[in-house]
Amino acid sequence: MAKTVKDKYVFSFADGKADGDESRKDLLGGKGANLHGMTKLGLPVPPGFTISTDVCTHFYANKKTYPKVLDAQIRAALAKMEKSMGRKFGAKTNPLLVSVRSGARASMPGMMDTILNLGLNDATIEGVIAESKDARFSYDSYRRFITMYSDVVLDIHSNYFETALEDLKHERGVELDTQLSAEDLKKLVTDYKQIVRSNGKVFPEDPWEQLYGAVGAVFGSWMNPRANTYRKLNDIPEAWGTAVNIQAMVFGNMGDDCATGVAFTRDPSTGVRKFFGEFLVNAQGEDVVAGIRTPQPINEESRQEGAEKLPTLQGVMPKAYAQLVKVYQRLEKHYRDMQDIEFTIERGTLFMLQTRSGKRTAQAALKIAVDMVNEKLITKSEALMRVKPEQLDQLLHPCLDPNAKKNVIAKGLPASPGAATGQVVFDPDTAEKWANDEGKKVILVRLETSPEDIHGMSVANGILTARGGMTSHAAVVARGMGKCCVSGCGSIKISYERREFSVGNLIVKEGDFITLEGSAGEVILGEVPTIAPALNKDFQELMKWVDDVKQLGIRTNADTPHDTKVARSFGAEGIGLCRTEHMFFESDRIDAVREMILADNTEGRQRALDKILPMQKGDFKGIFREMKGFPVTIRLLDPPLHEFIPHQDSELHTLADKIGVTFDRLKRKAESLHEFNPMLGHRGCRLGVSFPEIYRTQVRAIMEAACELMKDEGFKIIPEIMIPLVGDWRELRFVGDYCREEANRVIDEFKKQGVKGVQYLVGTMIELPRAALTAGEIAKYAEFFSFGTNDLTQTTYGLSRDDSGMFLKDYLDAKIYERDPFASLDTAGVGRLMKIASEEGAATRPDIKIGICGEHGGDPASVEFCHDAGLDYVSCSPYRVPLARLAAAQAALRNPRAPAKKAGAKGVVKTLSKKPGKALGKAPAKANGKVAAKAKKKAKR
């Protein structure tokens, strides 16, 4: 389509010719663009015209008025329709009736949808009756029009009209609308107009007034609350605006040689390649939706349970069906995607009313994408863009049986996807007992979780917490375990004492069944059947293409050999974050950890650390083995020490007895470790500054593990030792110096045993604003950076992820935050710091390796930001790895990087310096152009 003519606001389509085409969704909206497209393809589309989105923009920028030239353009377009149809708008004979439909760039529930039969009034109805020879049909159309028009244009609730209809049926002693006579319906039209008047409005008889009323209603609905909410949820800019489509009416309800239906060119549930749809004889589109009659299958392949005996379209209107098959094949080939089509058959003639890319399940999306590549309909690159990364979640986790009923009793945050059903337990010990000893499925319900709950979390099917956000302990650990979790569900009130929780008046006791839906944050009463995930051949195929395209490395956050193995199976190319503190909580070592904390001096701490050393070494060896050949980044101890000591007096008493110190001493220690703001307290490398022996011991464990594997199992691993919470280069120098000293000491010890060539890196988290702002200095002492965007988000916003649940909703409601910044990276603030740090870090050390290991590493938009920002890798929890890989591939297709930005990078795994542009097919030409320009710009930098 050529460049838009200035001041052209109305675009006609009729008789195989159209002013627009499907490329101009921005101007014509999705529905409009495809009507133009189908018309150009020569398909049977009733003629019409589209009022462009520019008019919507003008409307809101100019106190809800239209451009001056609009009226003339509309009248010209309508004249074209009249000519094409051989009818006249508002004429008594052969009157032209039209439909008015909204059509935004993206499908937008909540907006005014459709007004049919516009143009009917007490004069034109005569023409319709004369032409159709069916007074009943005519009056039925008229009263439907008044109902729709009054509802959406005059703001009179349809209930008034429904009641009048019901009253009349009652009066006539009939049950169905269809049992009313033409006379009844005619009376109803009169009654309806009276209803309008009694609501203080007047039903316009002038078709032009009707038309402008409808157009204004479409534009007005762009800003209605439901539309606003939908846009907010789906990141649709207000500025896009909507278009209005005005099209000649065709009727599927003029008799038994008429029909209306919807169809998909492939099965939207499974993706299987079969023509799939349903229809109703003698009906208008809204009847299919209303569900008064059971729709019939269009063909045998579409036959569903309960519709065994209904005749198919293929059977009853074979000619129209054959035409429809040709049309759908043409459409799929043209649009190169599965289509969702609407059609109407008027007295045996097929008309196409809509085509659009069909919504589909994750499974279908995957299958269709892979199939279409095999059918040579699309390229592999296009296939990669057809699957939403978020959809992979559905494939990796169990989901609720979509046909099962569910009684949602509360909603929390969608902290970790999947679905799980089980019996409620309120503490980790019970969870363990019930699950392990009694074989029960359990759901662990806690106010919030802490590292002490890990054993309970690991046996639970799902986790529900009353507090905590998307990056709370529960959320992070659950995602790591690939387990369903709903967090921050404030409406449940838990009483540990009474072993129950309540939601409003409902009480759920320990042992009762509940079900969680982690992707929606739903808490459901009772058991709901779930469907197990299946990673099929299509998935494997698609992920192979992903790896050929993506330029960003995808690592995982994993703390155990098990998690590491899972992550490898999902394609992780290394560990970006191995948190050593989780190992500290294991029951065989927590006592030694506590002994270390209680020690009054360095010697005492070292004694305890000596007990921990061999255990940590064992952990590391296990992880290194699973990640053979890939880098492993190990973060030294991060949380404040008080996290390892119980908080309740009763627990302190038990612990005191167990480890043989007095309660008083233990209590005093616990008190002395208390912090007002633990997030900003004595943690991370601050521990390393105060107690170097802790980090030294950890470094020794890491290096001995690496050296022993080299010696005994003959394979090399390059550990990346990561120092957390650095805010000043002197901090990193201080800690880094002694870590390197200890590492080199171990290497020297093993050299004497003939073990040679062991290497390691020392780097730091960038998780404080000051670290980002002084990254140029810090890079002198760091061989790699890893953005800890959880903490960086907390400190940049001054927002505790554990406490933000209290008011985040207020922020989303007031549109202050578009998305939870802990779920999706804030590019303006946190992202700006990341860019400063990346640029200034690389200026100091050109071969610095830069990654991200916050929870954002598993968010597609954030992955794209990281790709664009030139990071080397993102790291996310194991179950997010496939999603991140796909997001990275899509980012690379949108904005490929200049070749081999950092070929010389130290210790970089081969997967990290992937060559770009090895495109597997052609991406749309336009996108490519933009992308190439960007890449050039980047290469220059």
Next chain:
Amino acid sequence: MAKTVKDKYVFSFADGKADGDESRKDLLGGKGANLHGMTKLGLPVPPGFTISTDVCTHFYANKKTYPKVLDAQIRAALAKMEKSMGRKFGAKTNPLLVSVRSGARASMPGMMDTILNLGLNDATIEGVIAESKDARFSYDSYRRFITMYSDVVLDIHSNYFETALEDLKHERGVELDTQLSAEDLKKLVTDYKQIVRSNGKVFPEDPWEQLYGAVGAVFGSWMNPRANTYRKLNDIPEAWGTAVNIQAMVFGNMGDDCATGVAFTRDPSTGVRKFFGEFLVNAQGEDVVAGIRTPQPINEESRQEGAEKLPTLQGVMPKAYAQLVKVYQRLEKHYRDMQDIEFTIERGTLFMLQTRSGKRTAQAALKIAVDMVNEKLITKSEALMRVKPEQLDQLLHPCLDPNAKKNVIAKGLPASPGAATGQVVFDPDTAEKWANDEGKKVILVRLETSPEDIHGMSVANGILTARGGMTSHAAVVARGMGKCCVSGCGSIKISYERREFSVGNLIVKEGDFITLEGSAGEVILGEVPTIAPALNKDFQELMKWVDDVKQLGIRTNADTPHDTKVARSFGAEGIGLCRTEHMFFESDRIDAVREMILADNTEGRQRALDKILPMQKGDFKGIFREMKGFPVTIRLLDPPLHEFIPHQDSELHTLADKIGVTFDRLKRKAESLHEFNPMLGHRGCRLGVSFPEIYRTQVRAIMEAACELMKDEGFKIIPEIMIPLVGDWRELRFVGDYCREEANRVIDEFKKQGVKGVQYLVGTMIELPRAALTAGEIAKYAEFFSFGTNDLTQTTYGLSRDDSGMFLKDYLDAKIYERDPFASLDTAGVGRLMKIASEEGAATRPDIKIGICGEHGGDPASVEFCHDAGLDYVSCSPYRVPLARLAAAQAALRNPRAPAKKAGAKGVVKTLSKKPGKALGKAPAKANGKVAAKAKKKAKR
């Protein structure tokens, strides 16, 4: 002095000629530069030379070796000395003896100080005896030399030598050194050398070896731990290095016509213009310090208590004294400052050994500066640079009687200056009872303080806390009250139960007296007399000059009319931060505040707020009246709501009874408000988003106060409504919109009563990194910015000021932080964010008013940063205002701003747009040049 010749390392001075002068302290050190200077002035200085600081730098850069050319240069310089003195180094007859002294750019305790009599050995001693005809003097000099040399060069503790000396006195049956004979001292020399040998060392007989040993010891001492500590404490860069001064010996101990002494050209305690000093007949410099004999006054003006009968130098050596008077007058006029001089009289002849600017008390500094201006010795600008801003603290607060003894039992952080003595109390209620009802002086001792302790703090003489840093609640509130406070004193263990605290084994019970010294952080057992502050005429004079020079506005942080009044009396030009929450704690309204918090809905909250409104309005009117004519910035409610609710069950019970709700409900509410990290929680404008009625009520109170004052008292005030904790422009838009709406509503209400022209501003704190990073957007909705650098430091560092006390010491010890970032602004991180915010804020809104209201506003270095960064004002606690004014004036002298950067700024008080460069006298030419260049650069920007 001309540019240094390359590779010239040794600089001679002798016979009225010198290679250097006093401008080259960088090269020659302070002592050396002045020796060169005095020589050039023609004063009687023994000849010598200086080895430059470049050698020290070379020494450390080259594995402790010297430049190759050094030796030849030293030998040449020594030859010049020999020629001047007519003596020969190492010769048996007429030997040249020398002193070796360190001399860094700044005076540096902790370094090697002095070796006298170098050149003595078993051969040269004969020459000295022959010449002095005094064997006793000669051997005494020899044994002193061995002691000093062994101690500082050979690292043999002087105890060994003292013991030998004592043993010999015991053997001889004498008590004083002076009672030993020449023979005894000769024997001692032999014994001393034996001691050296038995320590595995050899005392060098070769004078050149002695000389190099001494020079090496000086350079070596530059890096000894004491010197390092001193440098760290005084911000002296390691790279400066030290020089070494080698000078011909003159002897004050060769008989009764010899003397040695020190003098000040003015009284260093009071600043009074009188020649002031003391001396000893027949003594070497060290004897004056050792205090064996009571020093004699040099004149009648110098006579002290206890020295009533001692003859003066003027009396016993009138000729030398007259010469000394001429010298001191010459020196003061030349150096244009009070001098601290050292002299020796050898056989009636005066020699000058040192001159330097004398250390002085704050009072003296002020008086000398003002007097010297009146004497036309210095300009007003120079006078302003002569008083350290920190010294004003001493003038504004009581201080300990310097002559009183003090038993320091613990040290904490110097949280708020001044000194206070009183009886220990452990809770605010007892404090109030004892102070108000019983008229006792009390010191409030708490683990930490909270807003609930305010009534006890306000009656206490001083406050001592075991926890919390420089910006803890106790520290901030105490500084605001101008009250002495020692915080974070971890070594005291408080037991509220036993009503006592312990330090080690010492127990201090309630009612016991202690004394606090807030500038040093000292806790002293018992009562120590204090001296009340006195703001004299000199202070008023100097501060007048300050205001003529400074370009930065100085506001105050004040929450009450009383504080406001105090701040005005100290010259505050407005309020930069009025915290409304402190008003919430007053006993007549805290119940209404709690009622508001407990309310379950907006209506309940509004009912409670309606009770608070008139009280807050009253507060504001009081403050506005005190600040008549100046701007007042009022911050809307900031702290999380749980701060207003007690935390102990017992207190909750009491409160529940009092306000008539059940304990359970109160407890549940308290629990639901609990936060893990309150600093990052539901506070600041987040409260304004969740509960708009709170801010609306506050805005109404502010605006009604302003309007009523205009109506009833006829004066106008422009309130600046400040919204805290903004992190996103949408947050500010949301809250700012309804605040403006409410403010305009009040203005409209009063317009109807004929009140016209009321104005106000709405602005925001910039206290989160994200606010700084997105300030360009935020400025669209803010008429002013105020940097809340307390919170900005916390979030930029990810460091809780309340918790950092636990490990800050480790950081300072490891030199990771040079200074506590909460005390002095971190320019690399926090400062960078401030610059980003200032620049991008001003780019959006050129007339935006920008200030700072964190505690840094009272820190001189931070004030200078704010001046340089182009801020409009700083705001600090009332008692810091004079200090901030002086610091601002000094900053303006160092780096004057381009004229009238923002003449058109909205609502700016006249003091803010001061014209620069209205210099009151000439600053030193060099500084001026640099400054002008900078100003140009700034003007360009």
